[in-house]
Amino acid sequence: MKIEFIFISFGLLISVFSICASAATVFTNATVRTGVEGKQDQSVVAIDKEKIIHVGNHIPKYLKDEKTIDLDGKFVMHGFTDNHVHFMEGGAALASIDLRPVNSPKKFTQLMASYAKTLPPHQWILNGNWDHQKWGGMLPNKSWIDPVTLNNPVYVIRIDGHQALVNSLALKLAGIDRNTPNPKGGIIVRDEHGEPTGLLKGNALNLILDIIPSPSENELMKQFAMAQDLALSLGISKVHAVTAYPSETTMLDIFKLAEKRGIMKIRAFVSTPIESWEMAAANIEKHGRGNDLLSYGGVKGFIDGSLGARTAWFHDEYSDEPGYYGLPLNDPEQFATWMTKANEAGLELSIHALGDKGIDFVLNKMEELGKGEVRKKRFRIEHFQHPTRMAIKKLAELGVVASMQPYHAIDDGQWAEERIGPERLPTAYAFKSILEQGGLLTFGSDWPVAPLSPFEGIYAAVTRSTLDNANPQGWIAEQKISVEQALTAYTVTNSYALNAEQKRGTLEKGKFADFVILSHDPRAVSASQIRNIQVLKHYINGELVYEH
Incomplete structure (x- = not known):
């Protein structure tokens, strides 16, 4: 150790110790697993502060005397990136009622009654995440919950996220009636x-969202911390945080507050609502695009909804609802204008498009905006669940990113054929074809x-075994991909999509030390065991952020 003496401007002598x-x-x-295409597994990785300084099969001489940790053969890979997460909604859900386990109307009412008893009068009951397919497809009704929520408005x-159940008190507060x-x-x-x-669908949800009181800063930070703790425990080093509703224009402020505190x-890379593109553009002009921890400059928009809510927009009618094609959640002409203006302002486009007509609309508009250089824009289509074969080909030719969530395939696969029929199934969640x-x-x-765990996502992508166990060999099995391909989609390609491939995505010298140590190599265990893999340690920027 040596001591350096430095004179500072106001004449005081201080000593600084430097190692x-x-x-x-x-x-x-x-x-x-480095993630570098064509490169075999290595056995040594070294970090210094926030960067990787060596990856190889030996320890260089200049590192012989440094701190060494023997991992006893454990698997090391780059930390996961989640391409589409409603981070704050997830945190709020962790702090609220959970209706996922409900499998009957009776249990729905019972769980709601039990939860309501724990709350003071007038406090809203929010989130929920119910799934009517679990009790046979009957949609819930306010009559299920009105008797047990007389003093608490409900929005679950x-x-x-494209349908919600509210009680009579919430309807009254929002001024919604038969007229x-x-x-x-x-x-x-x-x-x-x-x-x-x-029951409300699509943009009707905003009628209630507009009257729900905003949580306090401390409540928001509690929700943020809960969401972050779960993500870190699952090996997720970065999230693309997107908004669920047009009215949610303050999510970036929440992330900034968490960073400040x-x-x-x-x-995180945070995308704000496309309707607020002018605000997003002004924010970039004033503050730039953030830093390596928190970056922004993207907008997220909805052209349609979901298959489960029958709000996905198709060229052909729904098989279980003749004459109905779904619907655009925004006026297509207005939406095209938003896309144009956001692109001209230099914002990154992430567009929710799920049905084939919605996907074609967005692809055509992206092609127009790209002017022959779409690939440079790194446009993203969120979900891309039910494209035509031509859309898959066009997506690849243009270089538009398919931002997909594989768990949906093993969930929706239980009932999707009822909605769209067998003819449209071959290109549903077409991972392999893409x-x-x-x-x-x-x-x-x-x-x-869907569950936050990337291990659930990998399992879904490689097995396509639906949650009802009706497809043990895989639902639309020809679209299964390998574990290696799934890991790449969660790391390398995700970093490229978020314009961070020079700094993240692979374990290479000079890149950020974002990596996880896992209990098992996902490539070496049976598919059924992938879901049980645990994160033993998780490093971000060279700092240990989670330990099992």
Whole structure:
């Protein structure tokens, strides 16, 4: 150790201690998946502060005296990136009622009654994430919950976020009655007498969202911390945080607050609503695009909804609802204008498009905006669940990123054929076809719509075994991909999609030390065991952020 004396401007003499040796850590005896195409596994990875300084099969002489950790053959890989997560909604869901386990109307009412008893009067009951397919497909009704929620307004969403059940108190507070017209892109479901049933679809959700009180800063930070803790425990080093509703224009402020308070450890790229593109552009002009921990400059928009809510937009009618094609959640002409303006402002486009007509609309507009250089734009289509074969080919040719969430395939696969029939099934969640065409495939969760765990996503992508166990060999088995391809979609391609491939995505010298140590190599265990893999340690920026 040496002592350096430095004179500062106001004449005081201070001493600064600097350690001559580096603070490197060398991990040895590991199975290191670098993620670099064509490169075999290595056994040593060394880090110094926030960067990787060596990856190989030996320890260089200059690192011989550094701190060494023997991993006893454990598997090391780059940390996961989640391409599509409703981070704050997920945190709020962790802090609220969970209706996922409900499998009957009776249990729905019982769970709601039990939860309501724990709350003071007037406090909203939110989130929920119910799935009516678990009890046979009957949609819930306000009559299920009105008797047990007399003093608490209710707004609980379906797992896809495109339908919600509210009680009579919430309807009253929002001024919704039999005379309230459907908003554009939304439906107020009514009974045979014209009375609202309590079920809302699409943009009708905004009628309630507009009156729900905003949580306090401390409540938001608690929700952020809960979401972050779960993500870090699952090996997720970075999230593409997207908004669920047009009214949510403050999510970036929440992330900035978490960063300011020193709470934020996970990396994030935040996209704000495309309707607010002018605000996003002004924010970039004033503050730039953030830093390596928190970056922004993207916008997210909805052209359609979901298959489960029958709001995905198709060229042909729904098989179980003749004459109905789904619907655009926004006026297509207005939406095209938003895309144009956002692109001209230099914002990154992430567009939710699920049905084939919605996908074609977005692809055509992206081709127009790209002017022959779409690939440079790194446009993303969120979900890309039910494209035509021509759309898959066009996606690859243009270089548009397919931002997909594989768990949806094993969930929706239980009932998707009822909605769209067998003719449209071959290209549903077409992971393999996208890769075979040379397309850009990224993976994530869509949490809290689906589980946050990337191991659940990998399992879904490689098995396509639906949750009802009705397809043990895989639903549309020809679209299964390998574990290696799934890992690439969660790391390398995700980093490219978020313009971070020079700094992240692979374990290489000079890149950020974002990596996980796993209990098992996902490539070496049976498919059924992938879901049970645990994260033993998780490093971001060279800092240990989680330990099992």
